[in-house]
Amino acid sequence: MKTAIITDSTAALPESLAKHPDVYQVYLQINLADGSTMTDTSDRDQVTAYYHSLASMNTLPRTSQPSMGEVVQVMDDLVAKGYDEVLIMTFPSALSGTFQNCQSVAQNYQDRLSVYLMDTRQTSIPLAYLVEVALHLIEAGKLSLAEIVDLLNHLDEAMVIYVIVGNLDNLVKGGRASKGMALLGNLLKIFPIVRIERNGALEMVEKVRTQKKALKRMEELMEKEMTAYPEGLELALITTPDSPLAEEFEQMIAKDESQYPIRQGLIPPVIGTHLGCNSVAFCVLPKVENFKL
Numbered sequence: 001m002k003t004a005i006i007t008d009s010t011a012a013l014p015e016s017l018a019k020h021p022d023v024y025q026v027y028l029q030i031n032l033a034d035g036s037t038m039t040d041t042s043d044r045d046q047v048t049a050y051y052h053s054l055a056s057m058n059t060l061p062r063t064s065q066p067s068m069g070e071v072v073q074v075m076d077d078l079v080a081k082g083y084d085e086v087l088i089m090t091f092p093s094a095l096s097g098t099f100q101n102c103q104s105v106a107q108n109y110q111d112r113l114s115v116y117l118m119d120t121r122q123t124s125i126p127l128a129y130l131v132e133v134a135l136h137l138i139e140a141g142k143l144s145l146a147e148i149v150d151l152l153n154h155l156d157e158a159m160v161i162y163v164i165v166g167n168l169d170n171l172v173k174g175g176r177a178s179k180g181m182a183l184l185g186n187l188l189k190i191f192p193i194v195r196i197e198r199n200g201a202l203e204m205v206e207k208v209r210t211q212k213k214a215l216k217r218m219e220e221l222m223e224k225e226m227t228a229y230p231e232g233l234e235l236a237l238i239t240t241p242d243s244p245l246a247e248e249f250e251q252m253i254a255k256d257e258s259q260y261p262i263r264q265g266l267i268p269p270v271i272g273t274h275l276g277c278n279s280v281a282f283c284v285l286p287k288v289e290n291f292k293l
Contacts, residue, residue: 003138003145004078004086008066008098010268011091011127012042022138023131024074026066028091028098028270033059040270048241050269055277063270065097071105078113085114085145089130089152093119094201116149120156121196125236125265126283130156133288147293154291158228161238162205162221163194163281164214164245193217215249222253222282226260231289234261238281240272245280253282 007013009027017023028040030050038061041047054061078086088106093099099119106115122130130152137148191214193206208214226233235253239246253262266272267279 001084001145002082004083005131005134005138006074006086006088006102007127007131008090008096009040009042010096010123010270011131012124012265012268013128013131017128017131017135018042020135023135024078026070026074026098026102028066028096029064030269030273031062031064033057033061038269040268042266042268044241044266047266047269051241051272051277054273061273063096063273065101068101068105071102075105075109075113079109083113085116087116087118087134087145087149089118089120089127089134091123091127092121092196092199092201094199114145116145118149118152118156121198122156122159122161122283123196123271124238124268124281125263126159126161126285128265129159129234129236129263129285137288143293150293151288151291155286155288157198158286158290159283160225161196161281161283162218163196163275163279164218164249165192165194165275165279193221211245211248215245215252218249218280218282219252222284225284229284229286229290232287233290234263234285234287236281236283236285237262237264238267238283239264240267240275240277240279243278243280245278249280249282 004022004024006024006026009025030038030040032038088102090099090102103117106117109115120127120130133155134148134152137143190207190209191211192204193208193214195203195205197203206217208217237250267275267281
């Protein structure tokens with residue numbers, strides 16, 4: 001069986017995955033106030049430049065999912081290349097229409113491809129990690145794609161992303177927090193800790209006074225998450241560029257690096273548009289050996 005994987009640009013795939021011949025991406029867009037459009041990217045220089053400009057924008061850019069036409073183009077390409085089956089893994093449907101667009105298009109290809117869809121709860125490194133694990137299991141050839149998807153669903157369920165929102169202003173501009181909350185939060189130096197819930201939605205789990213306490217609380221949450229995986233794990237640290245919060249959190253967790261590998265990456269522009277600058281996130285990445293069919 002010839003199998004392809006499709007994911008979206010919020011996965012910020014590393015080069016090794018982005019250039020793999022069986023991995024395909026569809027791209028979200030950022031629509032700026034001046035009418036121009038920027039394609040979501042993982043290029044570090046472009047990401048850094050975007051965040052530097054975002055900090056001074058009065059009007060929050062709007063973000064949009066990949067077009068159905070783009071998804072059709074990728075699916076047609078897979079058919080032309082002789083693929084038998086495809087696994088589609090996207091950013092949560094609770095936060096984007098990407099999954100719904102892929103699902104709608106996929107219905108028209110069921111006679112030519114076996115299509116498996118995963119509405120994950122992940123973005124950035126955790127979503128790329130799902131792609132990496134899927135690719136490894138497919139290439140090993142020991143499990144059917146249906147069995148692989150079952151394992152990936154357990155893995156997806158286990159991975160929880162926690163985020164410190166460095167500035168509440170963008171949550172207000174995006175309609176996710178009130179102006180009064182932002183004003184009070186900024187005056188009192190409150191740092192919200194947000195979690196991506198099991199259904200993919202964002203949930204504010206704590207509002208912590210001072211940056212130091214927020215980072216300490218993140219460390220406690222991370223250590224709690226790490227206790228459940230005896231077969232091993234990695235850590236993911238995902239930040240906006242030039243974030244003082246990120247620098248301090250990195251120093252706090254550096255002691256764990258000898259025992260647990262730490263993957264580091266940037267929060268994709270589409271996601272950072274709503275979180276704002278100076279945000280930092282972590283996720284525990286359990287090894288797939290922790291889960292059994």
